[in-house]
Amino acid sequence: xxxxxxxxxxxPSLEPDLDALLAGDEKAFERLVTQESPRLFRIVFxxxxxxxxxxxxxxETFLQAxxxxxxxxxxxxxxxxxxxxxxxxxxxxxxxSKRMTSLSDSDFDRLQPSFSKGMFVETVASWDPxxxxxxxxRHEILHRAIDRLPEDYKTIVILxxxxxxxxxxxAKMLEISGGAVRVRLxxxxxxxxxxxxxxFQYQRQSAE
Amino acid sequence: xxVVYTIKTLLGLAPNCKKVTxxxxxxxxxxxxxxxxxxxxxxxxxxxxxxPYFDQYRTTIDLIKEGREVKLPAELVEHTMTFxxxxxxxxx
Ligand SMILES: [Zn+2]
Numbered sequence: 001x002x003x004x005x006x007x008x009x010x011x012p013s014l015e016p017d018l019d020a021l022l023a024g025d026e027k028a029f030e031r032l033v034t035q036e037s038p039r040l041f042r043i044v045f046x047x048x049x050x051x052x053x054x055x056x057x058x059x060e061t062f063l064q065a066x067x068x069x070x071x072x073x074x075x076x077x078x079x080x081x082x083x084x085x086x087x088x089x090x091x092x093x094x095x096x097s098k099r100m101t102s103l104s105d106s107d108f109d110r111l112q113p114s115f116s117k118g119m120f121v122e123t124v125a126s127w128d129p130x131x132x133x134x135x136x137x138r139h140e141i142l143h144r145a146i147d148r149l150p151e152d153y154k155t156i157v158i159l160x161x162x163x164x165x166x167x168x169x170x171a172k173m174l175e176i177s178g179g180a181v182r183v184r185l186x187x188x189x190x191x192x193x194x195x196x197x198x199x200f201q202y203q204r205q206s207a208e
Numbered sequence: 209x210x211v212v213y214t215i216k217t218l219l220g221l222a223p224n225c226k227k228v229t230x231x232x233x234x235x236x237x238x239x240x241x242x243x244x245x246x247x248x249x250x251x252x253x254x255x256x257x258x259x260p261y262f263d264q265y266r267t268t269i270d271l272i273k274e275g276r277e278v279k280l281p282a283e284l285v286e287h288t289m290t291f292x293x294x295x296x297x298x299x300x
Contacts, residue, residue, distance in 0.1 A: 024298050024299045025299055041280055042278040113229060119226075120225045124256070127260070142272065161269060185233060186230075
């Protein structure tokens, strides 16, 4: 395959041929699957953390897209519509599975800072850059923390900060307002900062 | 934080910690009005809490973005297409 041919199939800018998809054309679906399944898989896998289940979700996503394509209203990008299907399936699967060990809403709220008359109640101790750098499992610590976020916060961190979709796209995928995306992303980052805090603070010299 | 600045926050002439921390996402993205952004610069520069808090907020974002790679399963496309051919009424 030539480079141009490849970029025609896999390039990010290509809008799928809707008429061909509407007609159920196999080649058009093959192009769609080739172009979108890798990105969609990454999102679904980050939500679920299970390769086999993620692969099932991808298959089901494209099947549903095939079955429901006549309901696509062209108000958003086609890929946004497609991803919304996949994300919904992934979230449904996560809720059904007993693997979910996320924080309760009240525990999540406790990770937000408290203020008195607009000022921090507790002082904020600095993080130790050396300790962060030396902690080779820092990404492990972070991803365990992300997994503990309530599901709707976790999804937004994955879509906005990791996969770097725009606020508007994420709002459409999740059918919430852009404001809600911004607020939840911020609250999620704040909660993550708090969960990382004990791992990264300067350690007190143990007093003998 | 010095006394003058504290009085300014109480009079609403400067943002307090709660306001600054609530708008850090917009501050990082650079979407705040310039005047507000400058007020935040000033606050972050002198507040013993918000200064480190902001550094940690940014470090957290950096760590999230460094992320870990997701390995794609082999034959993801092929398996999906086989599934579609078996379950969807595609036209050739
Ligand atoms: Zn402050």
